[in-house]
Amino acid sequence: MHSEERAKQVEDELLGRIYTALRDGGLDAEPVLELASLLEEWGESTPATQEILERPAAHLTAADLTRLGESLLRDANFEPSFALEPRLWATLEHALEVVKRDVRAGGITSTLRLVTHDWDSRGRAWVEFQGGYHGNGIDAIAGCSAQGALGEVADAVQETFMGMILKVWPVCATHGRGLHAGYEHRMAVWRCTGDGTHTVAPVGELP
Numbered sequence: 001m002h003s004e005e006r007a008k009q010v011e012d013e014l015l016g017r018i019y020t021a022l023r024d025g026g027l028d029a030e031p032v033l034e035l036a037s038l039l040e041e042w043g044e045s046t047p048a049t050q051e052i053l054e055r056p057a058a059h060l061t062a063a064d065l066t067r068l069g070e071s072l073l074r075d076a077n078f079e080p081s082f083a084l085e086p087r088l089w090a091t092l093e094h095a096l097e098v099v100k101r102d103v104r105a106g107g108i109t110s111t112l113r114l115v116t117h118d119w120d121s122r123g124r125a126w127v128e129f130q131g132g133y134h135g136n137g138i139d140a141i142a143g144c145s146a147q148g149a150l151g152e153v154a155d156a157v158q159e160t161f162m163g164m165i166l167k168v169w170p171v172c173a174t175h176g177r178g179l180h181a182g183y184e185h186r187m188a189v190w191r192c193t194g195d196g197t198h199t200v201a202p203v204g205e206l207p
């Protein structure tokens, strides 16, 4: 494995340990110190890494570790993976079930499912249809809100259909145009750009 890739993997493992410990309790100094040393070594110094390395480890209280651990996660723009937070995957699965209602309403007989791919170092979810997929994949963090997940999954299903069967779906019955997923009052909806913009239905409730 390329050394840069290996370094990224070590960093991700340590961030994952810190995240899990902050969530479940019991963060100890070890992963915090190890990550801070590595980041300093790689020239990615931050106020948090400096503070961690300047202070004797024995002087770091639980409150200090929590604060510094949170800083390390924030500075790294850390987002939990499906493996760390299985509920994120469950939320996307549920969203796909809702979007499938619209697929059926559009007359497409589908075997849609969510998959991950070994080659995808970002660990995204992909909507698979007839053994293929298309588009950009869905980041795990999309599963942290039910409505956010609906919008993202609706987009992904649309991209996959477009790429796999060259079919515009769904279509506005009034204007004959392709609909796009958007949000109205924080609810995922299908919108049409015909005659100005109008909302056709919430995602999952297409006629």
Ligand SMILES: [Zn+2]
Pocket (backbone or CB within 6 Å): 172, 173, 174, 175, 176, 177, 192, 193, 194, 198
């Ligand atoms: Zn329309």
